[in-house]
Amino acid sequence: MEITGDEIRRQLLDADALDPSGLRLTGATIAGQLDLSDVVAKRPLVLRDCVALQPVVLDRAQFTLLDLSGLVAPSVSAERVNIEHDLRMSGAVLTSADEVALTLRGSKFGGSVYLDEGFSAVGAVVLNSAKIGGVLFCQGARLRHSGSALQGVDLHVGDAIFLSHGFDAEGGERHGAVRLRGARIDGQLILRAGRFSSPEVALDLRHVKIGKDLLMPLSGIDGAVQLEGLVYEGLPRDATVDEWLSLLSTRTPYYSTQPWVQLAAAHSAAGHERDVRRIRVAAQRDLRRRGQLSRWGRAWHLIRGVTVGHGYRPGLALVWLAGVLAVSIGVVLVSGAVRCSAVEQVGYALNVATPLVKVDAARCTVAPSAGGQFVLASTWVLQILAWAFATLFVAGFTGLVRRNA
Template sequence: MPAVEDTLTAAETALAEAVVKGEWYDAGGEPVRGGLLRRMLLGGFAWPGGEPDPRGIRLRNAELRGGLDLSEVETRLPLHLVDCRTSEPVLLTGAHLSTVDLSGLVGNNVVAVEARFDRALLLMGARLRAGTADGVLNLAGASVGSVVDVSGAHLISTHPEAPAFHGNNLVTGAGVFLNRGFRAEGGGPLGTIRLSGARIGGQLNLGGAWLVNADGPTLVGDYLCTRSNLMLNQGFHAEGRHENGTLRLVGAEIGGRFAGEDGHAFAAEPRDLVLNLGQVRVAGTVQLPASFTPGLVQLDGLTYTGVPRRTELAEWLDLLAHRTSHYASQPYLQLAEAHRAAGNERDVRRIHLARQRDLLRRGHLPPGGRLWHRVAGLTVGYGYRPAVALVWWAGVVALSVLLVAGIAGPAGLAVHIGQSGRCTLVEQVGLALNTATPLVKTDMQQRCQLDAAGAGGVLVAASWVLQALAWAFVTLFVAGFTGLVRKPG
């Protein structure tokens, strides 16, 4: 077979010379064969005037004729193909490479399934559009020693089931950057960006990204793990359509903070989830303002450190009560624990009251339990406002005084025991207090009583009802004060 270098074009010859010198070569739009680049990296190329410089191949502004197939290639030479274009795929599947820089690439797709990159993988500002089942940028199962930087790139998938960015089980030593004007479209029902099972050694940054999927979720990161922050901020925008969430991160572990300030996400159908953070663990704080989405969210199992930021407590409680798909106690308990750790005891009570109201409104309670829940809420604020029971008890005392001194006394039905004559006003008030104060008794009951004859019988029966209510409210106060009526779920 004749050596490829025997038939080099002028641009290819200049490239070979630049590689030996460790310099950049600008092809000025001239074609360079992808097969030649493969031969250079395999080590069988006859370099002019020496060996290739360790800085590797550094080519700018070239047409990659015939695409680039580096499948299964192993090399230590860095590869920089900046601002190049091709009408064929770039295939890196199974390759073991050093740094690969495809920034500014204009073409269809880059497939690097289970490839290994010892250093960085860069596609900053790339413009890729593809309609194949492999997707647009396919890094499934790949390993990258440093960063994956696709900031500013536009990835558009026209295949009904292929993602724009496929990163399931991707492993990186540093961050993944899909920010600063990054745009991804398409992907179908399985998602525009797929990062399920990925292990990211730094932050996952989608700040300012624009994600659109008319037929499915825009980000699927089930059991994703990041060592640092998850950034959905700085103008982040997502539009999708899926019942389990436009953004789905079930079971993910975020090693830093969850940042959603100035971000926005939407679902095409009002009944669909927008943000699914079920069972997500965030090592840092959660910054999720109410403006992030007007739609439904799933927060059951979400844990985090500190009080949620960039949102007021009232907004967070409204989110839990009215923009979650069902009642769950865990989000309230997590929020209460965060405020308790911050020393906000008044807010803790406020959160628990909101939780109990939500339980009454949407929770699963038996009929008897629902009735008791209503009573506990009205009388002692579910155990978090026991003083309310004292207010009710004070009302019973007032009614008792009105009954005895305001009705029975003027009607001549409050009489002395064993003596003739009516009870004095002081004696009538004392009798009323005996009825309405279960734990405090005066001797008025031995000196004065209600005449049960005739209409007085009705008043006697009413006094018994008031006495029962007094006992009930005092008991509820004690139970609420000691926490006996508080429920954890």
């Protein structure tokens, strides 16, 4: 069956002559261009398994329901379209020779959008600033573009987004293969069993707000990710803490504090304090490696990390303090310059090095020799170190208690 685009437009405009179920065509070839720009359709339009030889233009049109399932066309332009219920494009194949295969920029949908079950697009799929009242279904979709294969900048979805179960987006070098920067998702973002690949950024979730769960296994992401400003509820699912630590440390383009803070806050809310400390220590390591620190700032940051784990492992300072005491005892015993019994020599070593504990070692004297001078100089240095480690422990422990209060 063959029908012209002009005939479809004429029938839609003559809504009173249509059946209440709307205009329905199956397996038709659409000759000429189907241009329904600015059409206010009072009946559903259903074009299932049809073939359009030229790009389909629906800009600023209004539909109660639009079903283009199985459509084969070069491209579909539907900017600022208003659809009362659903848009269905399951199994559609768009083979654009231009940059954009499907654009729904600024469009409004009262129901859901179906780009699933074999939907295929060579060229960008653009959902920027669109508003979807229900769900965005993209399971099994296959998208290819030299830039961003799926663009959803400032997209608002009232329920969930499914980029899962066979979803495959392959992008180029300019932007993320999937770019959802600034999107708001009131339900879940589900990336389970999806694939996202790009030579550079595979997934751009900057400043995305997710009202419920984030389901994001990392095995399907082939490329870098951008996560600064990403906010989600609960614990991120489908990836372990270790996988997230690796992701944030090695697969983000640059250091950003917020993704670390968000991950730590999620685990803190779940009561996983051990994981919280691991996350915060890993964040500090990433800051030292990639953050904007001066040379001295980086050196001091390293010292704090080694001694007290940046305040999250104050027990490390006690280990260093014990090491200082052991060195002090070794210096005194080996030098032979301290004259008293071995037990009293140990007490003397603890006296001169320990800032908090004093042991009776009054009978010990230091010989006025080169060895004695070495012992005195060494114990002065060791006492400074002991005081420093004791102070670091107290400061780190106090800070840790304050953060957990």
